[in-house]
Amino acid sequence: MPANSLEQVRNLCMRRGFVFPGSAVYGGVASFWDYGPLGVELLNNIKKAWWQDTIYTRNDMEGLDAAVLMSRKVWQHSGHEATFSDPLVDCKACRSRFRADDLVGAWIGKVRQEDVRRADTWLRHFQAHERVCAAMPEPLRTAGVQIMQEIQAAHEIWWPLGRLFLKFKDAGDEAAARKMVDDEDARRANQRMKSAQEAHKQFIEQNATAFEFACFKAKEIECPKCGSKEFTEPRNFNLMFQSHVGPVAADKGTDEEKAARVYLRPETAQGIFMNFAHVQRAMARKIPFGVAQIGKAFRNEITPGNFIFRTREFEQMEIEFFIKPPQFVKEGEKNDQQWHEEWVEQRFNWWLRYATSPSATLEDRDATAARFRARAQTPDELAHYAKATTDIEYLFPGSLGWGEIEGVANRTDFDLTAHSNDIPEEDLKRLKLEPNKDSTVKLDYFDPDAKARYIPWVIEPSAGATRAMLTFLCEAYHDEVVTEPTKQQIDQIKSDAAMIRKNAEKKIKEAQKEIAAGREAKHDPAKVEAFLNVLDETVARLPASLTELLTALDHEGAQNLEPVKKFRPPTEKLVEDCTRTVLRLHPALAPVKLAVFPLKKNKPELVELAQAIKERFQRHFRVVYDDSAGIGRLYRRQDEIGTPFCITVDFESLEDGTVTVRERDSMEQERVKIDDLPSYLLPRLQGE
RNA sequence: GCGGGUGUAGCUCAGUGGUAGAGCAUCACGUUGCCAACGUGAUGGUCGUGGGUUCGAGUCCCAUCACCCGCUCCA
Numbered sequence: 001m002p003a004n005s006l007e008q009v010r011n012l013c014m015r016r017g018f019v020f021p022g023s024a025v026y027g028g029v030a031s032f033w034d035y036g037p038l039g040v041e042l043l044n045n046i047k048k049a050w051w052q053d054t055i056y057t058r059n060d061m062e063g064l065d066a067a068v069l070m071s072r073k074v075w076q077h078s079g080h081e082a083t084f085s086d087p088l089v090d091c092k093a094c095r096s097r098f099r100a101d102d103l104v105g106a107w108i109g110k111v112r113q114e115d116v117r118r119a120d121t122w123l124r125h126f127q128a129h130e131r132v133c134a135a136m137p138e139p140l141r142t143a144g145v146q147i148m149q150e151i152q153a154a155h156e157i158w159w160p161l162g163r164l165f166l167k168f169k170d171a172g173d174e175a176a177a178r179k180m181v182d183d184e185d186a187r188r189a190n191q192r193m194k195s196a197q198e199a200h201k202q203f204i205e206q207n208a209t210a211f212e213f214a215c216f217k218a219k220e221i222e223c224p225k226c227g228s229k230e231f232t233e234p235r236n237f238n239l240m241f242q243s244h245v246g247p248v249a250a251d252k253g254t255d256e257e258k259a260a261r262v263y264l265r266p267e268t269a270q271g272i273f274m275n276f277a278h279v280q281r282a283m284a285r286k287i288p289f290g291v292a293q294i295g296k297a298f299r300n301e302i303t304p305g306n307f308i309f310r311t312r313e314f315e316q317m318e319i320e321f322f323i324k325p326p327q328f329v330k331e332g333e334k335n336d337q338q339w340h341e342e343w344v345e346q347r348f349n350w351w352l353r354y355a356t357s358p359s360a361t362l363e364d365r366d367a368t369a370a371r372f373r374a375r376a377q378t379p380d381e382l383a384h385y386a387k388a389t390t391d392i393e394y395l396f397p398g399s400l401g402w403g404e405i406e407g408v409a410n411r412t413d414f415d416l417t418a419h420s421n422d423i424p425e426e427d428l429k430r431l432k433l434e435p436n437k438d439s440t441v442k443l444d445y446f447d448p449d450a451k452a453r454y455i456p457w458v459i460e461p462s463a464g465a466t467r468a469m470l471t472f473l474c475e476a477y478h479d480e481v482v483t484e485p486t487k488q489q490i491d492q493i494k495s496d497a498a499m500i501r502k503n504a505e506k507k508i509k510e511a512q513k514e515i516a517a518g519r520e521a522k523h524d525p526a527k528v529e530a531f532l533n534v535l536d537e538t539v540a541r542l543p544a545s546l547t548e549l550l551t552a553l554d555h556e557g558a559q560n561l562e563p564v565k566k567f568r569p570p571t572e573k574l575v576e577d578c579t580r581t582v583l584r585l586h587p588a589l590a591p592v593k594l595a596v597f598p599l600k601k602n603k604p605e606l607v608e609l610a611q612a613i614k615e616r617f618q619r620h621f622r623v624v625y626d627d628s629a630g631i632g633r634l635y636r637r638q639d640e641i642g643t644p645f646c647i648t649v650d651f652e653s654l655e656d657g658t659v660t661v662r663e664r665d666s667m668e669q670e671r672v673k674i675d676d677l678p679s680y681l682l683p684r685l686q687g688e
Numbered sequence: 689g690c691g692g693g694u695g696u697a698g699c700u701c702a703g704u705g706g707u708a709g710a711g712c713a714u715c716a717c718g719u720u721g722c723c724a725a726c727g728u729g730a731u732g733g734u735c736g737u738g739g740g741u742u743c744g745a746g747u748c749c750c751a752u753c754a755c756c757c758g759c760u761c762c763a
Contacts, residue, residue: 007756015699015713021754028754080763137689138751217689232761233689239763266763301762305755310762383763399757407763482723565702569711572700576712577724599721628714632723639723648722660722667723 002371003477004551005398009470010307012477012581016641018042018591019308031304031312038641039469041591041622043315046354046468047294049588050317053350054292061319062279064293066271069243069262073438074270077418079384080240081263089216089231103221104212108204122159126152128220129200135218136210144211147203151196158193161186240266241298241312264298269460271295272320273415276443276456280322287445287456288339290321294465306400308466315465319343322456325413328447336387336410339459344374344390344408347461351392351405355475357584358687359665368475371395373402384432385414392463394471405471406463413455416443420455476583476642479547482667483578490542493549493571497539500563504528507561524557531557547579583642584665587685592643594623594681597634599650601627610649613659613674621685639664645681 003009013019018039022032035043055061075081089100126148133144161180168177180186204211215221219229241264250256265271272291279291294317304310321343329335334342356368377389392406414431417423421439428435444455485493508525515525531552538545538552549571558564587593596614598606607627614625624643626634631648638646648660653674661680662669672680 010756011699024754030754213689299763385763569701573711580724597722602719630720630723630725632725634724635722636724650721662722669722 003397003474006307006396006400006474007398008479009397009473009477012583012640013039013307013473018473031301031310033308033311038591042472042585042589043465043469045589045591046472047315047317047465049354050350050463050465050468051292051294054290054317054319058290060289060321062283062285062289062291064272064275064279064291065295066268066275066293068265068296068298069245070265070270070274072258072261072263074274074419075240075263075266077436077438078270078273078415079418080266089233100212100216101208104215107215107221122155123152126155128218132211132214132218132220135214136207140207140210144203144207147196147199151193151200154189154192154196158189161189162193239299239301240264241300265295266299267297267462268293268295268316268318269320269411269415269462272318273419273443276320276322276416277441280445286449287447288321288323288334290319292317292319294318306396306403308470309396309400309403311466314467316462317465317468318462319460320411321459321461322445323459324447324450325454325457328450328452328454330450336412336457336459340388340390340408340410343459343461344392347406347408347463348372348374348392351394351471354586354589355472357476357586357665358684359663360584371475377407383409385409385411387412394474396470397474403467404464405467406461409460409462411458411460413457415458416455419443472585472589473583476585478582478584479579480582481543481546481578482580484543485546485574485578489574493542493574494539496563496567496571497535500535500561500567501532503563504532504561527555527557528561529557531555543578546575550575580636580639582639582664585642585644587644587687590642590644591622592624592638592641593617593621593645593685595634595638595643595646596623596625597631597646597648598627599631599648603651605654606649606651609653610647613647613649613677617677617681635662635667644685647677 010019014021016038017036020034020036021028022034023029051063055063072081089103130145130148130152133148134141136144165177165180165186168174168180213233216231216233221231222229223231243262243264244257244260245262246260248257248260250260272293275291279285280289295315296313297316298313301310301312304312308314321339323336323339324333326335351372352365352369355372356365360368371394373393373395375391375393377386377391382389387410389407389409391404392408393402394405395401396403412431413427414433417427417431418433418436419439420442421436422442423433423435427433442455444453446453508528511525511528534552534555535558538548541548552558553564553568553571583590594617596610598610600606610627611625614623617623626637628634629637635646642664644664646662646664648662650660653659657674658671659674659677660669661672661677
């Protein structure tokens with residue numbers, strides 16, 4: 001069984017040097033992770049497997065590595081800048097989309113259109129603003145509420161005077177009005193009102209974004225279409241990280257600033273489109289052909305999380321495969337839809353191949369295959385550039401569930417057309433594009449076969465390299481029982497579990513009493529009961545369920561139960577003694593391919609030979625030498641990081657030149673001549 | 689963004705206002721003939737951070753940061 005929680009994988013990653021939290025010395029920065037010694041090996045191996053399988057073993061592919069920073073114009077014409085630069089809200093009732101700042105601006109101005117001479121209008125207005133301020137985060141909340149209370153207090157004093165003043169003025173009684181203006185109390189009240197209003201205005205201006213957000217949170221805004229007050233939160237879709245080329249002193253938004261602005265790519269694809277003509281000419285390629293690229297991409301995600309699944313800096317493995325537009329496809333040639341299907345199949349099989357270890361049984365393979373699926377996106381999920389997209393998804397453990405690991409999109413001729421000058425009117429209409437006055441070229445292609453010039457269509461298989469790492473880790477992770485606990489040990493667990501139940505049932509009764517008396521209870525009876533059921537069920541299935549015991553103890557309802565705390569350490573010890581953690585990684589992906597041990601570390605001749613074997617292989621792949629523990633522990637350590645083979649040098653080795661080769665998944669050992677090691681290991685490391 | 693939880697040694701955690709602990713890991717020496725061996729000793733913590741209450745705070749209060757879970761969201 002693969003990992004049953006992301007937590008297990010996360011722990012292993014941090015403990016064994018796959019992944020570390022970024023900027024940890026300063027408390028960390030959410031969503032950024034560093035890849036440690038084993039992580040960089042695994043990630044490199046994944047990228048290598050992808051590069052070899054998509055470029056070397058095909059006849060229609062080329063590689064590329066474009067710059068991360070690209071001209072702002074790339075992202076203007078690709079549609080990325082315009083589509084995702086404003087704070088947007090969706091009405092949950094009628095699904096209309098609005099700019100959040102427009103709605104809030106209209107709402108603030110609304111009172112001016114109403115009868116400004118009515119006291120209750122103003123009061124309602126101030127109270128509404130106070131509710132909005134109350135929905136703001138601290139310290140804005142306190143400051144805002146204070147300002148709104150002051151304005152209400154000032155209004156209460158000022159309003160009767162103001163109304164009197166207006167009354168005189170309306171009646172044409174200038175003398176009385178003037179007398180009021182000169183009156184000391186009235187002036188003071190007026191002054192207080194004015195400064196309160198000023199403070200209010202400034203507060204909103206200075207905290208525009210937070211205020212905007214709070215308006216929706218406080219449910220003060222109405223949908224202009226349907227009147228509902230239920231909106232999604234304002235999302236500022238400015239997903240791209242910005243920087244500037246050269247020193248820029250200008251303020252944001254000025255022409256000077258914009259001219260120097262560059263974006264960190266949110267996808268590697270545009271770098272390929274920029275180089276379509278270069279690659280085609282330089283390599284004398286005919287359509288169909290593809291360009292592959294591996295590289296970092298950056299998205300300022302609104303909600304990052306789930307370990308390395310969604311991060312703001314990540315790595316993509318992308319292919320843009322250029323094909324004939326439908327109107328030029330001849331009888332017997334693949335059209336865009338068929339190319340799309342073929343790539344989905346190709347890529348799906350790639351995932352399955354590397355998700356399984358060669359030692360996997362048919363049942364294992366079926367179980368693995370069941371955790372992958374290809375799912376066609378529904379029309380409302382499709383990105384602005386795509387005609388169709390099929391997501392390849394993996395069933396991650398725990399709450400993450402099905403997650404996208406690759407998208408295979410049919411981008412039509414959208415991108416190459418968008419980056420071309422002189423776009424014909426019908427294409428502008430068809431692709432909903434604006435004319436491109438910035439581009440210097442037309443990204444078309446003369447097809448000698450069709451004897452026509454056209455802009456190719458594109459199929460884009462785009463996989464996440466960092467997500468691939470998480471996928472393969474989750475799939476490879478196994479806690480295995482290797483030594484059955486004794487009957488005595490099982491009986492001990494059973495009696496401990498019975499004791500836990502007895503104690504917990506007492507706690508449930510106590511809690512029920514507290515709840516009946518209207519007091520807060522220390523335990524939630526339902527949760528404790530649920531925990532007891534899980535525990536009993538797990539204990540009943542011993543010894544097969546041994547590794548599940550610890551998961552059961554992590555149950556919500558197990559918290560604050562004393563006997564559970566006592567039960568945990570010996571149980572942990574027992575589970576650890578009886579199980580091994582093994583990463584059944586495909587050998588091509590394993591960060592360390594081979595480990596060499598001397599059977600005894602205090603025999604120099606064994607150490608010497610073991611180190612010599614290590615040195616013999618270290619030019620070809622990652623191999624480690626270790627003698628810092630007993631042989632059993634050394635094997636376990638390597639299992640945990642997925643090392644496919646371990647070699648042990650013993651006294652027999654000195655005599656007949658053979659060593660013990662121990663295979664990771666089966667733990668079986670074989671005697672192999674040192675000279676035969678290359679021919680023994682090589683095919684096995686390639687997964688044959 | 690909201691709600692709940694967690695934060696103590698490299699890791700897993702105990703510590704219920706009164707001298708900071710255990711197991712594992714690491715290092716040294718010895719022992720050890722193949723699946724998480726053992727003995728002896730050593731290293732290692734301003735208890736996430738910043739305030740406050742107190743004679744005294746890992747423990748109580750407030751704030752803040754990070755992570756986890758659940759919603760919400762997601763090119």
